[in-house]
Amino acid sequence: MDFAFTPEHDELRQTVRRFLDKESSETAVRAVMESDRGYDERTWTRMAEEMALPGLSVPEEYGGAGLGPIERAIVMEEMGRVLFCGPYLSTAVVAADTLLLAGDDDARGRLLPEIASGRALVTLALGEEGGAWEPADVRLEAHRDGASHRLEGTKEFVVDGHVADVLLVAARMDAGVALFEVDAGARGLERTLLPTLDLTRKLARIRFSGTSGRRIGSADAAPQLAMVLARALAALAAEQAGGAERCLEMATDYARTRLQFGRAIGSFQAIKHKCADMLVEVEFARSAAYYAAFRAADEDAQELASASHMAKAYCSEAFFHAAADNIQIHGGMGFTWEHPAHLYFKRARASSVLFGDPVYHRERLAARIGV
Amino acid sequence: MSLGEMTEEELRSRVRALLEEAHPDRVDAFTFRGKQYDNGLAWVHFPEGYGGLGLNPKMQAVVQDELRRNAETQHDDMMLNPIGIGMGAPTVLTHGNEWMKRTLLRRIFTGEDIWCQLFSEPGAGSDVAGLSMRGVRDGDDWVLNGQKVWTSLAHVSKWGMLLARTDPDRPKHEGLSYFLLDMESPGVEVRPLHQITGEAEFNEVFLNDVRIPADRMLGAEGDGWRVAITTLMNERTAIGGAVGRRGGGSIGILLELWNARTPGSLSPAAEAVLRDRITQLYIRSELLRFTSQRAKAAQKTGNPGPEGSVGKLALAELNQRIWECGMDVLGTDSLVYEAGYRRRRPAGESRTGRLALAKYQFLRSRANSIEGGTSEVMRNILGERVLGLPGEPRPDKGVPWKDVPRSA
Numbered sequence: 001m002d003f004a005f006t007p008e009h010d011e012l013r014q015t016v017r018r019f020l021d022k023e024s025s026e027t028a029v030r031a032v033m034e035s036d037r038g039y040d041e042r043t044w045t046r047m048a049e050e051m052a053l054p055g056l057s058v059p060e061e062y063g064g065a066g067l068g069p070i071e072r073a074i075v076m077e078e079m080g081r082v083l084f085c086g087p088y089l090s091t092a093v094v095a096a097d098t099l100l101l102a103g104d105d106d107a108r109g110r111l112l113p114e115i116a117s118g119r120a121l122v123t124l125a126l127g128e129e130g131g132a133w134e135p136a137d138v139r140l141e142a143h144r145d146g147a148s149h150r151l152e153g154t155k156e157f158v159v160d161g162h163v164a165d166v167l168l169v170a171a172r173m174d175a176g177v178a179l180f181e182v183d184a185g186a187r188g189l190e191r192t193l194l195p196t197l198d199l200t201r202k203l204a205r206i207r208f209s210g211t212s213g214r215r216i217g218s219a220d221a222a223p224q225l226a227m228v229l230a231r232a233l234a235a236l237a238a239e240q241a242g243g244a245e246r247c248l249e250m251a252t253d254y255a256r257t258r259l260q261f262g263r264a265i266g267s268f269q270a271i272k273h274k275c276a277d278m279l280v281e282v283e284f285a286r287s288a289a290y291y292a293a294f295r296a297a298d299e300d301a302q303e304l305a306s307a308s309h310m311a312k313a314y315c316s317e318a319f320f321h322a323a324a325d326n327i328q329i330h331g332g333m334g335f336t337w338e339h340p341a342h343l344y345f346k347r348a349r350a351s352s353v354l355f356g357d358p359v360y361h362r363e364r365l366a367a368r369i370g371v
Numbered sequence: 372m373s374l375g376e377m378t379e380e381e382l383r384s385r386v387r388a389l390l391e392e393a394h395p396d397r398v399d400a401f402t403f404r405g406k407q408y409d410n411g412l413a414w415v416h417f418p419e420g421y422g423g424l425g426l427n428p429k430m431q432a433v434v435q436d437e438l439r440r441n442a443e444t445q446h447d448d449m450m451l452n453p454i455g456i457g458m459g460a461p462t463v464l465t466h467g468n469e470w471m472k473r474t475l476l477r478r479i480f481t482g483e484d485i486w487c488q489l490f491s492e493p494g495a496g497s498d499v500a501g502l503s504m505r506g507v508r509d510g511d512d513w514v515l516n517g518q519k520v521w522t523s524l525a526h527v528s529k530w531g532m533l534l535a536r537t538d539p540d541r542p543k544h545e546g547l548s549y550f551l552l553d554m555e556s557p558g559v560e561v562r563p564l565h566q567i568t569g570e571a572e573f574n575e576v577f578l579n580d581v582r583i584p585a586d587r588m589l590g591a592e593g594d595g596w597r598v599a600i601t602t603l604m605n606e607r608t609a610i611g612g613a614v615g616r617r618g619g620g621s622i623g624i625l626l627e628l629w630n631a632r633t634p635g636s637l638s639p640a641a642e643a644v645l646r647d648r649i650t651q652l653y654i655r656s657e658l659l660r661f662t663s664q665r666a667k668a669a670q671k672t673g674n675p676g677p678e679g680s681v682g683k684l685a686l687a688e689l690n691q692r693i694w695e696c697g698m699d700v701l702g703t704d705s706l707v708y709e710a711g712y713r714r715r716r717p718a719g720e721s722r723t724g725r726l727a728l729a730k731y732q733f734l735r736s737r738a739n740s741i742e743g744g745t746s747e748v749m750r751n752i753l754g755e756r757v758l759g760l761p762g763e764p765r766p767d768k769g770v771p772w773k774d775v776p777r778s779a
Contacts, residue, residue: 003661003668252758267761269747272754279753280681287661287678288654310654362650369618371629371649 002294003287005070012071016078019051024082026340029200032085033343036193037163038202039086047086048118054092055116059100062112069231069296073238073289080242083200083343087121090160093235094228095122098168101224102179102217111166111181123164124228125155125206133229133356135170135177135222142171142180142213149173149180149215151208157354161204162193169213176220180213187211198350200343227301230308233355234292237311240319240351241285247322247344248278251329258331271329278322285318306368313361316352323348377426379433386412386437395444404446404481413480417464421476454524455479455486458605459532466589466598471551475530484529488606489519489552489576490599494778497748499534500543500596501767501775504578506535506550512582513537513550518575521742525561525574526716528554533583534599537592539773546772547595551587558582568734569712606743615660621693621732622656625649627725628700636702648696655689677757684749687739694733701729 023043032040047053057072058064072093079088096115099108099122114120127133128140140153151171161167167182182189188211194203217224252275255266265271292311295304323345327334334341352358377385393406407413408422415430417423439445448456460479463471478484495502504517515535525531531552538546552559558581563571590598618626629649637645659682666679698705710727722728740746754760767775 001668003665004672005668248758252760255760263764264761266754266758267763269751269754269763272758272760273747273750275758275760276684276750276753279677279758280685283662283678283681284655284658284685287658287665290665291657291661310657313651314654314658359647362647362654365654366646366650369626369650369653371626371646371653 003290009070009074013074013078016051016053016075017081019047020078020082020084023047024079024084029083029085029340029343033199036202038160038200039163044086045118047088048116052116053088054118055096055112056092057100058096058112058116062108063116064096064112065116069234069293070290072235073293076235076238077242077245077286077289080239081246083243083340083347085200087123087160087163089201089232089236089239090123090164091115091121094124094159094232095166095168097228097231098124098179098224099216101227102221103224104217107181107216114165120165121160121163122166122168123158123160125158125161125167125169126225126229127155127157129154129156131157131353133360135225138170138172138177140169140171140208142173142178142215145212149213151180151182151211151213153208155206155208157194157203158206159354160202161206162191162202167206168216169208170221170225171213174219177222177225178219179216179221179225181216182208182211182213186213196350198346200347201350201354226305229355230301230304231296233308233312233361234289234296234304236351236355237285237292237308237315238289240315240348241282241289243344243347243351244278244282244285244315244319244322247319247326247341248275248282250341251275251278251322251326254330265329274325274329278325281318281321285315288314306365309361309365309368312356313358313365316348316358319348320345320352377424377430379430382415382424382426382430382433383437385410386434387441390438390441395438395442395446400446400451401481401483404451405477408477408480414460417460417476421464421472422460422480451482452479452485454488454532455482455484455530458488458602459486459530461605462532462589462598462602465601466549468586470586471589475551478529485524485527487522487525487528487531487554488602489522489525489531489533490602491521492518493520497745499599500547501772501777502534502536502547503777504533504535505539506537506548506583508537508585509582511585513548513585513588515550515552515578515581515583518577520564520573520575522561522574522576523572525554525576526563530554531576532589532602534595536772537595540771541593542769543767543772543775544596545593547599548592549589549595549598550583551589552578552581552583553587556581556583563714563716565714566735567737568731569714570717571714572717617657617660620656621690622653624725624728624732625652625693625697625700628697628729631725632700645696645700648699652689652693652696655685656693659685659689677753680753680757683744684746684753687746687749690732690736690739694729694736697729698733701726705730705733 052065053075055064056067056075060066099111111122115122140151140155142149142151151169165184169180169182170177171180188209190207192205194205196203255271255275256264258265288311292307295307327341327345330339330341333339389406389410389412393403395403411419411424412434413422415424415426415434416428418425456479460476463475479486490499492502492504506513506515531554533550533552534547535550536546537548558579560577562575564573564575565571662678663682669675669678708730722731755762
């Protein structure tokens with residue numbers, strides 16, 4: 001049944017929360033976000049060895065835990081709460097799904113165990129200049145060169161692209177868009193870390209100049225890529241819902257304890273009602289994210305497409321509103337660098353654009369529902 | 372076998388036995404529902420002899436299911452006697468005396484006696500415990516004076532659940548008593564209250580030296596607020612709850628209006644803006660459904676969270692936004708109100724057809740954020756009970772009611 005979480009789900013949530021409380025404190029997040037790498041290798045290794053999180057949704061035959069999108073949504077929601085900085089979205093969600101869905105046994109056998117063990121970081125290089133996220137928008141070209149292929153062009157906003165060991169590159173070839181595996185050390189590959197608005201998630205520009213790539217899967221990977229994106233949206237929406245939840249908690253904790261005019265500011269309706277409106281949006285955001293996760297779990301492609309547009313459109317705005325109101329409720333304190341409110345605000349803004357902004361997703365949804 | 376252990380199959384065969392005795396397709400509603408009550412199938416969680424069998428309330432769904440399977444005619448409580456069945460019966464069962472339970476419960480269920488609720492007053496809306504209607508003891512009677520307002524069904528009701536002030540010297544919650552008022556008593560005057568649609572769904576009820584026998588008080592003198600809580604709790608459950616279907620309800624009509632728009636009547640910019648607004652409203656409608664489903668799922672696992680509390684506020688706001696958008700889609704068509712504003716009881720013709728319905732709902736939906744708890748009160752409840760924020764300072768706390776400032 002939809003939205004029926006099991007005791008195992010609750011336990012997973014608690015275990016992940018405890019781990020992140022220890023490994024992804026505000027101090028840890030601040031240290032990592034100021035570094036160029038953008039994640040803590042030791043934490044990532046422990047996450048793999050103690051928690052088996054990188055391989056959460058990798059099938060057991062490839063060394064993973066063999067769980068699905070619902071469990072992954074729970075993990076992402078918890079990571080969103082603490083602004084976890086690490087290659088989970090890029091490697092464990094998007095790249096793992098790309099390999100799973102691309103239909104290439106050889107690539108699966110080579111790369112999935114590396115992801116599950118935490119040894120390799122893999123990312124999907126899809127987006128290009130102008131911020132288009134659909135396979136149809138891919139301009140980067142691939143040309144045959146003997147048994148291999150040569151890639152020519154530039155990818156933008158590649159999540160963790162500066163540290164990934166392997167890049168999965170969507171490139172235009174012949175009639176369609178195909179996927180290519182490129183080693184980080186390949187010749188003709190130039191990676192630039194972008195100075196991002198949100199310091200907690202690193203993005204890179206990657207220039208390919210005759211770079212050698214190995215084709216993965218069929219010559220037309222567009223349908224698979226659409227599915228990868230839909231599942232990524234579901235996961236990202238859960239992360240956003242988690243971030244929004246945390247903003248609401250911070251705001252209400254502060255409103256309960258901050259005294260002005262001899263009263264807790266949360267006793268003023270101007271503040272209380274803002275918090276109540278945040279609560280409605282937070283609960284709706286969770287509903288949206290969970291619904292998308294359940295549709296991803298039962299592999300209902302049509303319904304997942306609508307659900308993921310809905311989730312990304314709604315959770316993006318709910319997170320942004322919660323992050324903005326959290327700053328407002330904290331007053332001057334919320335505007336300081338020292339307070340974490342701005343970290344959520346920036347993550348909210350950046351994640352609302354990643355893989356398509358709310359207007360884009362509503363446009364897609366409108367077409368699907370005939371509006 | 373005690374009834375508390377009755378199995379689902381035993382309950383189903385009891386329903387089939389009832390249908391042998393009286394079938395809703397062949398006898399009138401009063402007769403059928405009377406038999407249903409006598410067989411303990413009205414409210415299975417009520418005690419035996421009072422329309423129930425002392426079962427778990429969840430078992431009522433079994434009765435309804437068996438009735439649906441075996442009869443064309445389905446009687447809808449909400450059509451028959453919504454306030455009596457939804458709020459009157461639980462209140463009488465919890466707080467009523469033996470006479471009330473024996474005499475009134477059966478007639479509530481059959482719909483022979485329609486009930487209404489006499490709480491709100493012109494000076495007591497959100498702050499209903501601050502109400503002014505006076506009840507003064509006189510021999511074996513209480514004598515009531517004052518005015519009630521927003522009373523649904525008062526014009527057809529036999530009984531009213533009435534809250535009145537019997538001790539103005541006590542703080543507001545402590546000076547109230549709860550009465551059952553025979554609406555046919557001398558001195559009761561019911562007047563239609565016309566609302567912004569021109570129709571009168573509600574009434575004003577004036578009490579002028581109305582005598583109520585003392586044994587028609589529910590609970591003890593001064594204990595009326597506690598009794599009223601029982602009534603109000605059941606009001607909340609009656610309003611929330613139902614999970615609609617995709618694209619049904621208000622959003623469904625809005626989509627129909629949108630798809631029926633005259634091609635070329637809107638500029639490309641207006642089309643784009645409206646399309647985005649409608650899609651946002653569609654998303655929120657879906658998320659409201661999902662949130663109710665989540666609340667239901669969480670209730671089943673015994674782990675309910677805040678998802679169950681946001682529905683009333685969210686629904687009110689959403690419904691208003693949907694009908695505002697509907698009027699924007701209609702453009703200049705929205706300048707005309709075909710049904711007119713004739714003062715009358717709701718007859719339904721103002722709501723037939725998409726266009727008329729949209730315009731009617733545009734007006735009617737303003738009440739969504741007022742009735743059954745204003746959105747401001749709902750935000751206070753969410754802020755204080757769910758998020759744990761402190762309450763506002765209350766100048767009327769512990770103060771005798773007569774000394775609390777009131778609007779004229």
